[in-house]
Each structure stands twice: as structure tokens, then as C-alpha cells.
Amino acid sequence: MPVIHFLDVTNRDGVQTARTGLSKFGKTMLNFYLGRLGVAQSELGFPSLFHEVPYVRANVALAQAGAFGELRLSGWCRAITADVAASLSVTAEAGQQAGRLRHYNLSISTSDQMISHKFRGKLDRDAIIAEMTAAVAVARDGGAETIGVNAEDASRTDDGFLLEFALAAKEAGADRVRYCDTIGGDTPERIRERFAKLASAVGIPVETHCHNDLGMAVANSLSGAFGDLDAGQDAWVNTCVNGIGERAGNADLLSCLLAFRHGFGAEDRATIGDPVDLSWARRLALWTSYAFGQPLPQGQPGVGRNAFAHESGIHADGALKDRQNYELYDDDTLGPFPADWHAREGRVVLTGEYGGKAGFRHVMDGLGIEVTDEELTFRLVQLCGAATGKPLTDDELRLIAGYPDQLALLYPGLLD
Numbered sequence: 001m002p003v004i005h006f007l008d009v010t011n012r013d014g015v016q017t018a019r020t021g022l023s024k025f026g027k028t029m030l031n032f033y034l035g036r037l038g039v040a041q042s043e044l045g046f047p048s049l050f051h052e053v054p055y056v057r058a059n060v061a062l063a064q065a066g067a068f069g070e071l072r073l074s075g076w077c078r079a080i081t082a083d084v085a086a087s088l089s090v091t092a093e094a095g096q097q098a099g100r101l102r103h104y105n106l107s108i109s110t111s112d113q114m115i116s117h118k119f120r121g122k123l124d125r126d127a128i129i130a131e132m133t134a135a136v137a138v139a140r141d142g143g144a145e146t147i148g149v150n151a152e153d154a155s156r157t158d159d160g161f162l163l164e165f166a167l168a169a170k171e172a173g174a175d176r177v178r179y180c181d182t183i184g185g186d187t188p189e190r191i192r193e194r195f196a197k198l199a200s201a202v203g204i205p206v207e208t209h210c211h212n213d214l215g216m217a218v219a220n221s222l223s224g225a226f227g228d229l230d231a232g233q234d235a236w237v238n239t240c241v242n243g244i245g246e247r248a249g250n251a252d253l254l255s256c257l258l259a260f261r262h263g264f265g266a267e268d269r270a271t272i273g274d275p276v277d278l279s280w281a282r283r284l285a286l287w288t289s290y291a292f293g294q295p296l297p298q299g300q301p302g303v304g305r306n307a308f309a310h311e312s313g314i315h316a317d318g319a320l321k322d323r324q325n326y327e328l329y330d331d332d333t334l335g336p337f338p339a340d341w342h343a344r345e346g347r348v349v350l351t352g353e354y355g356g357k358a359g360f361r362h363v364m365d366g367l368g369i370e371v372t373d374e375e376l377t378f379r380l381v382q383l384c385g386a387a388t389g390k391p392l393t394d395d396e397l398r399l400i401a402g403y404p405d406q407l408a409l410l411y412p413g414l415l416d
Ligand SMILES: [Zn+2]
Pocket: 013, 182, 209, 211, 246
């Protein structure tokens, strides 16, 4: 039976958001949390971009060492042979043959709007298909295990060309096609029909990639996924943590998970194929808010401050009699709130960018964190603190102490 998978794109699309971002150590932490939450895949960024290279190498090594559980890491490239070749070489050059990045999404625009007004005569439809199939061939020949091909602006691409593009991608060796609602204009009924038609005609899953310009990214993601299921294909749902992303954002990861799990009519229809553990949901959402410096709206589904708060007379009375009168699901399923050492009130000794050994040992001992390589872990605490510019959280300190050799790859030349 077809199932739903989640492919989170926060570390690629989310970090592109204007006026905010994550350090490379922050992106690494996000992969850690996504692994704990149990989603299938994290699009980790742009493998060949010069300032991503040490991060990509470190994260491939961390995945290999088991830091992210079963999480697959994938790279995003333009569907251009030179970009794909450069991306493939990043981990190969480091001599990490066993730990190479094995999953890719290759992207090119398909709509007439983009062909006319972005490519401006440099590419026509035939050239787009030729570029894309050549890029897929390079990825396949380079040892990629899975390849997704992204149709940027698919929601403004006509059925005929979208089908031609998707069939050519499959023929070239792609495993999935990503239907990007790049400007967020799609609507639930339309996207379900288009997904069902395309996925059944091509015979491979069509990924949802929905932006939130009309506030419908989550609804469209569910509908698109149901279109895949209608066609007998697995669904791959692109998300971002806390709905961050270009302009009005992407489909919120937790909202999508909750909607498939608790939505009326959805919970019987959809089987989530990933080992999702929602008990990490609050730690992930609140850490992400902290790391991006973006406060969570009070009414954010699941994790906003008011998501389970009742005050008005009729609601409070009803919630006191039986919480199910006014609550869709049990808030305990979302796990504990973070209670980080650095957020303690009153007298406290911390560690970080300018910390010394006494404070470092005090905090690590206090948290019960086992440190196997004290010198390297201490220096990494300073470097990661310098990278984020904020107090390190308990989970950050735990990851640093647990995987110092792999995290050292984030800072080439600084720890030799
Ligand atoms: Zn996007």
C-alpha cells in the first residue's frame, strides 16, 4: 500500500528566507532533530557551494556515525551537468567513499513564465529537457542512489509539458518528480487532480513542494499527497520546520504530520511510512525558533503558546469537564518543552565562545554529559558558540560531546 514520506527542506529552502538564517552548526543540529523526529530525508543544502562544503562533509560523516538515525541526507543542485559533477565530487575528494552524499534533487524551471521571462530565450522546452536529462545521467553515473527532478513553477506549467518533462526524467533515471508550487498559488482541489493525473501517467511519486503565499501550503501538501495515493504511488511531502521559507514560507512540518495523523478523513486514508516520533516536536520547534531568531506565533499548530490554552467561559468550562470537548489530540504526544541550562534563572555558570575549562567542566558534569575527548570537545564548544553567537543549548552540547571527530570537519584548519 502506498505510504507518505516526509522530505524536509528547511536546510535548503528554509535557510534561503530573507532576513534570517542558520549557522552551519545550526544546520547540523537541525539534521540531528529531524533524525530524532523520524522524517525520511533532509535536503541539507547546496553541496558544491563553497561555504557549504565543510558542513556537507561533516554531516555526511555524522550520518555515517549514526548521529542522525535513519535520516537520509540529500543535496540540491541546479539541473546542470557542471553543478551535479561538482556536488558529487565534494565528499569524494575527502576520501569518504563509504560516506558519500547519495541522494540528490536537481532543479530546473518548466513554466512558460520562467522560460520567457527568466531564461529569456537562452532555453526553450527542448533545451530544458536536454539539460535535465543530461544532469540526471551525470548523477546516476556518479553513483547517486536516488534522484528527484524538480519542476520549478510546476503549478504554472501546462499538463502536456509537465508530463513530457516527467516522463523524460523517469526515462533518464529519476526516482521522483518534484512539483513545485513556487509562488504558492495552487488550490487543494486542483493540486490533487493534477498529482493523481501526473503520478498515474508517469508511474513514479510526485513530490509536493508547496509555498504559503495564500495560506494553503499545508492543505495543498495534503491534497497533493492524496493525489499520489489516488494514483497508487507513495507520496513525498516537502516541509519546513515552523513553516519557515521564502516569502510567506513553506508547508509547516508539524502541521503536516498532525494533519495526516489527526485530520478527519485523513487518518484513515494515509499511512505515514516514516518512523515518526512526535515526542521531539516541542524541542525541535522551540530550538528552531531560537536558532533562527523567529518567535513562534501564539497560535502555531501544536507548539504555539496558545495551542492548548483555554480562557473564555464556555471553552474553559468544557475543557475542565473533558479536554476532548475542545482539544483535537493530547498535547503530551508532542513531548517536553526544552529546559536548557543556559535559560536557568538566578545564579548560574555557563560555557560558550569565551568560556574556560572550569565552566566547561561544571556545565558538562551538571548535565551528566560524558566527554571522551576533553580538549577537542572544549574547543568545539568555543567554535560552535562563536558560530551561533548565542548560548549553546543542552542538546547542542550533547551532540558536540557525542561526535567531536565528525563535528571537527565543520572547521577545517582551526583544530589541527
Ligand atoms: Zn521552495
